[in-house]
Amino acid sequence: MDEKRSNCEKVGRRSREGGAFVKMFIGPINVRASRKDVQLKVKEEYNSYRDRTALLFLLFPSTLLILRSWIWDGCLPAFPVQLYQAWLLFLYTGLALRENILRINGSDIRPWWIYHHYCAMLMALVSLTWEIKGQPNCAQKQRGVQLFLQWAMMQGVAMLLQNRYQRQRLYTRIALGKAKRMDVVWGETAGVDGQLWLLCPILFILQVFEAYVGLLLLKTALVGVVPEWQVSFCGALLVLMAVGNFINTVQTLMTKSSMK
Numbered sequence: 279m280d281e282k283r284s285n286c287e288k289v290g291r292r293s294r295e296g297g298a299f300v301k302m303f304i305g306p307i308n309v310r311a312s313r314k315d316v317q318l319k320v321k322e323e324y325n326s327y328r329d330r331t332a333l334l335f336l337l338f339p340s341t342l343l344i345l346r347s348w349i350w351d352g353c354l355p356a357f358p359v360q361l362y363q364a365w366l367l368f369l370y371t372g373l374a375l376r377e378n379i380l381r382i383n384g385s386d387i388r389p390w391w392i393y394h395h396y397c398a399m400l401m402a403l404v405s406l407t408w409e410i411k412g413q414p415n416c417a418q419k420q421r422g423v424q425l426f427l428q429w430a431m432m433q434g435v436a437m438l439l440q441n442r443y444q445r446q447r448l449y450t451r452i453a454l455g456k457a458k459r460m461d462v463v464w465g466e467t468a469g470v471d472g473q474l475w476l477l478c479p480i481l482f483i484l485q486v487f488e489a490y491v492g493l494l495l496l497k498t499a500l501v502g503v504v505p506e507w508q509v510s511f512c513g514a515l516l517v518l519m520a521v522g523n524f525i526n527t528v529q530t531l532m533t534k535s536s537m538k
Contacts, residue, residue, distance in 0.1 A: 299396075300378050309379050317383045324376045329441055331369050336434030338362055339427035346424070353416035354423060360406055367402035370395045390526045394519055401515045408508040422495045422509070429487050436480050478531070485524045492516030 300309060311317045342362060346354050374395040377387050410420065495513030499506070 297378065300375065303375060310382050320376075320379060320383060321385065324380060325441075327372060327376065328437065331373075332434055332437035332441055334365070334434075335369075335437060336431055338365065339430040339434075343424070343427050343431075354410060354420055356410040359410050359423060363402050363405040367399055367406070370398040370402060374399065388526060388530075390522055394522060397515050397519050401512050404508050404511055408506060408512070419498075422491060422498060422513075425487075425491045425494060429484070429491055432480075432484055432487065436477070436484055439477060439480065478527070481527055482524070485520045485527070488523070489517050489520035492518075492520060 301307075311320065339362065342354065342358055345358075346352060374392055377385075377392050377395070381387055381389075381392070410423065492513045492515070495509050495516065499510035499513065
């Protein structure tokens with residue numbers, strides 16, 4: 279009995295502390311809030327963080343692409359691209375940290391989305407070491423970077439739509455008792471039929487485009503246009519994330535259909 283009680287205490291302690299990822303940043307601290315108002319405050323802060331980052335997710339890459347055409351003659355300098363990758367690393371680390379804490383406090387975030395952000399963090403970190411080639415053949419060598427920035431703009435649009443249209447529906451579901459107060463908007467989990475007709479094509483297009491960018495990076499690495507290992511590594515991660523996103527989107531839609 280003592281051994282069983284000890285094991286249960288260890289499991290409970292791990293669930294309160296949030297696992298290795300949370301402990302790596304804040305140490306072995308209890309992150310489960312005992313008061314409901316504190317839990318809801320964590321959720322609202324997460325929603326606010328997503329609102330702010332959705333705008334930046336759209337503005338940052340669009341600014342780089344505009345400057346690329348107007349000022350930089352079609353060839354992106356290394357520093358602004360690396361600055362953007364550093365911001366992505368900060369963004370995904372913040373999202374993953376908040377989502378781990380939300381899950382501990384009873385949120386319904388799918389584990390895949392947290393793993394997705396781990397992959398995105400790793401990709402942003404590796405991208406910081408990727409040398410952005412200049413002339414000659416700048417357009418060819420930076421084709422993958424350009425497509426990635428275009429995909430990021432599309433992702434920003436999708437995030438804005440999700441935040442705008444799905445949050446009100448989530449509040450309605452909470453009022454009807456069909457969702458918990460700690461549930462959050464993510465992916466397509468809170469949409470209704472009319473919104474899904476708009477969001478699902480956007481999500482699937484994003485996933486196809488993400489896989490295309492990943493395959494393009496793999497191709498440029500294999501044919502020797504940009505032979506650095508970072509290119510093939512980031513390409514493989516993009517394909518992995520696209521496949522995982524597609525599978526989870528389909529699973530969510532199937533769950534919605536069975537519930538109806």
